[in-house]
Amino acid sequence: MTDRRDELAERLDAVRERVTAACAAAGRTDLPTLVAVTKFFPASDVDLLADLGVTDVGENRDQEASEKMAAIAQREALTVHFVGQLQSNKASSVAAYADVVHSLDRAKLVGALDRGAERHDRTLDVLVQVALDDGEGRGGAAPGDLPALAEAVAAAGHLRLRGLMAVAPLGRPARPAFARLRELSGTLRAEHPDAGWISAGMSGDLEDAVAEGATHLRVGSAILGSRESHR
Ligand SMILES: *Cc1c(COP(=O)(O)O)cnc(C)c1O
Numbered sequence: 001m002t003d004r005r006d007e008l009a010e011r012l013d014a015v016r017e018r019v020t021a022a023c024a025a026a027g028r029t030d031l032p033t034l035v036a037v038t039k040f041f042p043a044s045d046v047d048l049l050a051d052l053g054v055t056d057v058g059e060n061r062d063q064e065a066s067e068k069m070a071a072i073a074q075r076e077a078l079t080v081h082f083v084g085q086l087q088s089n090k091a092s093s094v095a096a097y098a099d100v101v102h103s104l105d106r107a108k109l110v111g112a113l114d115r116g117a118e119r120h121d122r123t124l125d126v127l128v129q130v131a132l133d134d135g136e137g138r139g140g141a142a143p144g145d146l147p148a149l150a151e152a153v154a155a156a157g158h159l160r161l162r163g164l165m166a167v168a169p170l171g172r173p174a175r176p177a178f179a180r181l182r183e184l185s186g187t188l189r190a191e192h193p194d195a196g197w198i199s200a201g202m203s204g205d206l207e208d209a210v211a212e213g214a215t216h217l218r219v220g221s222a223i224l225g226s227r228e229s230h231r
Helices: 002-026 045-053 062-071 087-099 107-119 143-155 172-193 204-213
Strands: 032-035 056-059 078-082 098-105 123-130 159-165 197-199 216-219
Touching: 002 032, 002 204, 032 062, 032 087, 045 062, 056 062, 056 107, 062 078, 062 087, 078 123, 087 107, 098 159, 098 197, 107 123, 107 159, 123 143, 143 172, 159 172, 172 197, 172 204, 197 216
Parallel strands: 032 056, 032 216, 056 078, 078 098, 098 123, 123 159, 159 197
Antiparallel strands: none
16 A cells, blocks of 8 residues: 555646646646546545545546545545546436536436436536537537537536636647637627636646646546556
8 A cells, every 4th residue: 555655646746747848838827627537446445545645536427426436535635537428317316426527418307417417416617618620429419509508517507617618629739729619608608707627637738738728637537547457
């Protein structure tokens, strides 16, 4: 366990240095929120990360996340982000443990998530996931659908519209995609001034995301190690 703690501490430091360097390179004085994506890794890792000062963790599968979050000792100290594909029949379960949902990408999910949040007597922060890949399958709403989706989230009683999330397209440079996301964020903010969060950037492309104004980075393997051995 001590070894694992050292390993996580080392990787976390390296990621924090990358973020700091990317901010300096971009002339940013604000630090984006680092969300440690802990999918496939055990609750004990989440507790170790909390000990190391991590405040935000991300999960992408409901069943795994709901079991894990019930098992961590430091739940109170953490903001939990759901970043995976969302299904409407799982919305109520997700609403029980997630504080932020990054992956709302269709109208049907708005009502399901809102009812789930109401059932658990809470308000969820919500990002609308946008597709930057012309529908090649990494998820997200078409940019043209954003205004209506955003409006629906903003009108829901137990959801707070916070901004946009995207995954960079596969096999193409991330930077232009994140630049497009930043543009879409500007358009969204004109209508919804409190929705300025931009969730972008993973282990391989966090520098590009920082350069394009990301407020939230979702970093898994660079902090926790390869998921291959944990699948
Ligand atoms: C797994 C995952 C991440 C983290 O990916 P890494 O490449 O391991 O940093 C980020 N975002 C989403 C939506 C994910 O599912």
